[in-house]
Amino acid sequence: MIPEFGNFALVMALGIALVQSIVPLVGAVQNNSRMMAVAVPAARLQFVCVAISFLCLTISFIQNDFSVLYVAKNSNSLLPLHYRISAVWGSHEGSLLLWALILSGWTIAVSIFKKSLPLTLSSRVLAILGIISVGFLLFLLLTSNPFLRLFPAAAEGNDLNPLLQDPGLIFHPPILYMGYVGLAVPFAFAIAALLQGRIDASWTRWSRPWALVAWIFLTLGIALGSWWAYYELGWGGWWFWDPVENASFMPWLVTTALLHSLAVTEQRNTFKAWTLLLSIFGFSLSLLGTFLVRSGVLVSVHAFATDPARGVFILIFLAFVIGSALFLYAWRASAIISLGRFSALSRETLLLINNVLLLVACATILVGTLYPLFMDAMQLGKISVGPPYFDKVFAPLMLLLVFVLGFGPMTHWRKDTFKNLINRLLKSALISALLGMAFVLLIFGPAPLLTTLAVVLGVWVIASSLATFKNHLGKDKPLDRLRLLPLAYFGMLVAHIGVGVFIIGVTLVSTYEQSETVRLAVGESYTLANRRFELADLTSVQGPNYNAEQATIKIFRGDHLVSTQFPEKRFYHSSSQPMTEAGIDAGLFRDFYISLGEPQQGNAWTMRLNYKPFVRWIWLGALLMAFGGLLAVLDRRYRKKQEGAN
């Protein structure tokens, strides 16, 4: 009964979404405020329906209703409750339902916070979000219905993929989706702006915080995914340039560009058409990502849906959304005039360079991701583009970006001179060069040129951010000025420092990580990176739905015991698939990472020992970026203007 109810709610949601997308748009054209007013109640009702549907699926999982095909495939009666709940989005159908739920959640958020917006603009935005909802609800109902019954019902479920039975996976998909789907909001704002043919101050002040919030979620989602892959996949990698990772990273790059372009639009009344284009690109890439992940065209560890009907549906939807958005842009963008003027050396120019570098980086990733698909479609052979391609293309672009980043905040809007700029930044440039080199030299000894350069640039970002801050405070009454600085300014500083921390982490871990595969019997030990790893014991452990072999590894520095780790090899009852649980001794400056391989004769195991210097700085940097974004969202100017308008 419950699954049927959920299915019915989904059909209802589709009907309401249709009303939500058509009626307000017609109303906006005819200037009929009663028709436009339909948008808000429709959006709320749609959310309620999707939420009910989602709840029904969750109940089916909690009750172990194995007469539902999707539940039978992805759950098991021995599965702990929290994993039964997270199993709802553990596979294709449920994760799409989560997509739809989050989309209607964003829509309802717009409908709640929209008070200060003109009715025409807000109803258009809600209608466009409605159209996207229609697409996804149709996709769910036609190709990926999670409520399909299994007859006769299964006696026991298949179990959730053991890799997904992990706390990280409870949060990673919802957070990432919040970001992915959140890009629909700036997209809808951009389309609405194109429909009305102008961007005014209220538009930018509106679009910017929404783009920021989506970006924060995207940042956290990607960082969480990377962290999860690091400790769960068992071999200590933190980024694989896997097509699915790329699918989330490309919208992130474009949205980062969008945030900077929005800043120019808000402060300087220029870059307007460009901002609109970036808003369209951002969401288009998030749709493209959905297509790549969900259609099964990819050779990827994440892709397991291989139903051609799904791919065709998303491809058509993708073509429709992106095609009509770009068509509208080509048609209407010339009506949107940017008034602000700037000279060749100005913050505007530097932000334009930032935007171009981010877009170019995104384009190179797109090429690397789609090229194999293109070759395959043209029957030119099956190829894959390996991580070295991405490293090689991406690193120089990012170093250039980071170099420019150091100048950006210190450069004046509109017009600046080289002489003044150098005056302001010479000290931080020298300090960062010396500090960066000393840093690498003291910790790791003589280093490759590229490593030193990258670390210096990482320090440069941090040093120039601090210099900008000092400059902003000025010489007299710095405390008074401090109080006047907007929160968004601190947000920028923190996020930029995060970029520096991230660059340093990536550089050091990629240059200096060490890894060794060894065979150890109980009592034997091996020395890596000045630490002695001793296999002290082997035991068997019982989990709720698995058995595990657990090793006790003692890590010594000299004769001093630093840490004891318990890496496991788990065998889940429901599948023949073993799982490696790594033992990680984590620290701010290094991780020691141990993963078990296979049992050997004579009470021994093969295992992989890893030394990962500064690996935590990667996620620390991402966290700082997200935190910076949060500070910017909380800035008074977004709240005050809206309250003032009420």
Next chain:
Amino acid sequence: MKPRQQRMWFVAIIFSGIALATVLVLLSLGENMMYFYSPSQISKGEVPRDAVIRVGGLVVNDSVVHDDKNLGVRFKLTDTANTITVYYHGILPDLFREGQGIVAIGEIDAAGQMKANEVLAKHDENYMPPEVADALKTAAEGGSMPIPDSHTHK
């Protein structure tokens, strides 16, 4: 800058960006592309020596031999029509099992065996890498097709 100059400035920066990207892509794409081959193509000697390639197929039952002393492992990989030998040094992924579809990345040596640098098994046990599925299909259409574990009929 005047509006027209400003527009030219925009275009100039964007084009330098595109030029930069094109150079980087052209420099890196060619040398970091790996072609996929099936065991049949390797048996026929269609694979260039010293090229890093991807090979996919099913691991033949009872073909996996471990060398405990130096962590070496050898196994046979088949697309049902032809079979090649792969050797690898290190820990195999959790999902590596006999009868399972896997992809190996490495080079073909003088003896026609594959020296793998990396062995990939996918994270879903019901999942077959699409390339492997294709290779199997092609081999099947080629006519001769012993079943994967034909070596092991006991």
